[in-house]
């Protein structure tokens with residue numbers, strides 16, 4: 314028999330009017346929440362209440378609500394995407410919380426992700442890193458038949474695992490250095506495992522790492538909080554590959 318626990322929660326929600334404005338936690342009480350709601354549906358309930366009371370709704374990012382697009386993401390009780398491993402905020406359910414609990418909700422905090430408003434941050438830095446080299450630009454002619462380019466199974470699996478990155482930015486938010494290494498390594502690793510990615514392998518890694526540094530992200534010091542917070546289980550082995558490829562490309566560049 315299915316149950317439907319009703320939750321009463323105290324929310325401490327980060328409110329910030331704009332990028333340079335001071336922020337603060339605002340307290341809200343919600344009662345009668347279904348345990349089957351997603352975390353974002355709970356925020357929808359809060360916003361309906363705020364609008365009915367004549368207040369401003371809390372601004373937060375979301376799109377697919379299926380763990381696919383990477384748009385959502387908040388820090389919940391100090392953890393990027395909340396308490397569940399390998400779960401984006403949109404797939405987190407309220408059954409993970411106890412009635413009577415107080416929940417702190419904050420935006421990603423990183424120099425590379427300035428706050429736009431409330432819980433929404435500007436992640437266009439990731440787009441600029443991708444623009445720097447996260448693509449294949451060689452002319453490959455018309456689309457080849459499936460399986461026409463043989464790829465060893467292990468390479469195909471590693472490329473597929475890296476390609477699962479949805480660009481949410483939780484890795485940056487979780488890292489004490491605000492490093493974007495897991496994201497960049499997933500994008501570099503995805504193409505580095507495929508034959509189509511080899512022609513631009515060196516120029517890609519140099520350009521993407523330099524773009525990452527220019528955006529103000531920190532450096533990896535092997536805390537691995539990134540991987541623990543990642544909703545797609547991106548492995549830190551990709552960071553090792555990124556470091557190896559960057560070193561090799563730097564040496565080749567110097568001649």
Ligand code: SF4
Pocket residue numbers: 477478479480481482483484485495496499539542543544545546547
């Ligand atoms: S590596 Fe994981 S946490 Fe980082 S952007 Fe990609 S999916 Fe999100």
Ligand code: FES
Pocket residue numbers: 374375376377378379380381382383384385386401402403404479
């Ligand atoms: S809203 Fe698309 S991944 Fe969460």
